[in-house]
Amino acid sequence: MMTLELRLPSDPAEGGGLERYPLVGQPVAQGTYSPARSRLAFAAAHVVADPLGDNSPGAPAVIDWEHTLEFRRHLWSLGLSVAEAMDTAQRGMGLDWKATQELIRRSAAEAPDGRIAVGVGTDQLATDGTHPLDAVIAAYEEQLAVAEDAGAQPIMMASRALCAAAESPDDYRKVYDRLLTQSTRPVVLHWLGSMFDPALDGYWGSASVDAAADTVVELINDNVSKVDGIKISLLDASKEVALRNRLPEGVRLYTGDDFNYPELIRGDGERHSDALLGIFAAIAPAAAAALKALDDGDLETYEKVFAPTVPLARQIFSAPTYYYKTGIAFLAWLNGFQPGFTMVGGLQTGRSLPHLADTFRLADQAGVLTNPELAVDRFRQLLRVSGIDA
Template identity: 65%
Template sequence: MTASLWLPDEDGGAVHTLGAPADWTPPPGPPRSRVAYAAAHVVADPWGDNVPGAPAAIDWDTTLAFRRHLWSHGFGVADAMDTAQRGMGLDWAATTELIRRSAAEARSVGGRIAVGVGTDQGDAPSTLTGIADAYLEQLAVAEDAGATVIVMASRALAAAARGPDDYLEVYRRVLGQTSGRVILHWLGEMFDPALRGYWGHTDLEAATATFLDLVTEHAARVDGVKVSLLDAGHEVALRRALPAGVRLYTGDDFHYPELIRGDDEGHSDALLGIFAAIAPVASRALAALDRDDPATYDALLAPTVPLARQVFSAPTRFYKTGIAFLAWVAGLQPAFVMVGGLQSGRGVLHLARTFRLADAAGLLPDPDLAAARMRALLDTAGLGR
């Protein structure tokens, strides 16, 4: 029997009939032609007191199971990043535990793991020395866990820096003490307004010049750069300007199909939050690229782009709510709750449209379960029919 339910929209609402579940049997292994990480969220404990400002209560079993889901589809896991609510509910104590648990789980299944390090473990440091020390404290935790390091953008540095030289001073000290090659993350202000003017400039061209100076100087210590600016043209130009051997991991959740496909001059690899939501489709698409079949790649990813643009629509920083919602309606977690109460970050109309687009992309493996959970959410909001 076909699952259906009434869904609200801007014009009132209509009955939506779900499509048949797609067969997304994982490819036999990770993609060969691209390096691909999915940035994973944390699953909150539905019995925990996850209210704004409270310490994060995590459902560890389901959080790790979600990472195994991503590894099973051939992705590396990028953990303890903004998708995991760094700076939006995930405190440092929970982050430390997340890094250790996820890295241990990666070893047990042979999965690729990279984790974010930043400066958010307590009161925001206000001096360049204090900011560098905070980075190094987190670096030690990540390296001790055996994970690849992602050096995240720092709100504290954005507040304290007087110009580009201050950014270079802090990053030089951090990069000078890494034991392996790291990924540098340039997160745009659309994801975090506190990062406006990062690299010492509000002008994108000037900020890029500073960033390239840093990467070029430390190319031997930089595996790649993750760029989350939602500007495809800028990303392509930056990709072409990077030193040989330094990857560009796209963080562009709007234009990822074209950037990963690339052109005659190269391609982007991937480190994407949306891949956590579309992993079954994306793994098949990347397998098509491995077979040099771009037409199938394009056809598979095309239905996911409207979903991605919906999930990452302004205010973009609340995209984490959509990621957790999609995991819930797909049956990958038991409840739609988030640390810090962030499940309230998107309204019911937004989530209803997200639900329709996920169905159109074939990402609801159990239509009856998905419909039942969406009905429950609408009932809670007073919109059930």
């Protein structure tokens, strides 16, 4: 059988140019899975931009609803739940509140067995200036009402507006205590590190992760019946484990660590993390297969399937980390889940061609190019429109 290959851009630091790349990966077997029994697993899904819409930077988002929802059906078919309208969907980076509301309603209407949780934030507030805490609370309340009306579990997203307005941990407590009291179902709290969003530096009222963790643990202990869990994205496994060990019984730690997820989900024999990950949208077949192996007690297969996805995840989430969404949409395009490599806000320009070439290589090696022939053809199209005859 002839080896599938193409010429890819090489490392600019080593002279650049094109180099021959023969594909070596074996795509992870496709199939339909039931939800994992041993872990809860949410894939934070991206949105597909309408290629005929004005999705230039600063313009209101125009979404390709057919492909956006079809991708979510794909995730559900693999047994994964969907974390909707999160930062992976470009909240604060192209996806405006009007489009977000429609996204939540459309996705929640299709979700099987309630397997959806949705981001509740404050991004309808103007970005210029600082808002009083009461305005921040009102913005959260408006979005919480949308989530509850859709019948979806709320994820209380970290808020840029709250981070700008709060003067102490007590201000965070004022806001979250109010919201938790009002929610009709247990929520997922959300701690997103500044590598994902620089505007969230010092969240929970301290630049010290340990001090911030004290505030979070106190908040959860005082509202334990209202908190399902907390999603933490600090890209520091030791900090996550330390927080996980302090949570009260029944409160979940949802890992958002796209660098160290295999070990955190596997756990240490006493405690484990559940998952709420952007990378799961990119490696969905592998994630489904690994979780099934974990259910079956087959740790060898679990490690074998997940291990080659980690270099890919570290590539996609490399600095500047907040452009990871470009890699998620890029792989969706390569795998045929969207007709073009376009994103709301024009964010497809967030990564260089050499970066995308390395993403292609690592996706192949991880077995997550589900149709290698299509992926090769599409990358060649990208090279041609970039002025490269490959």
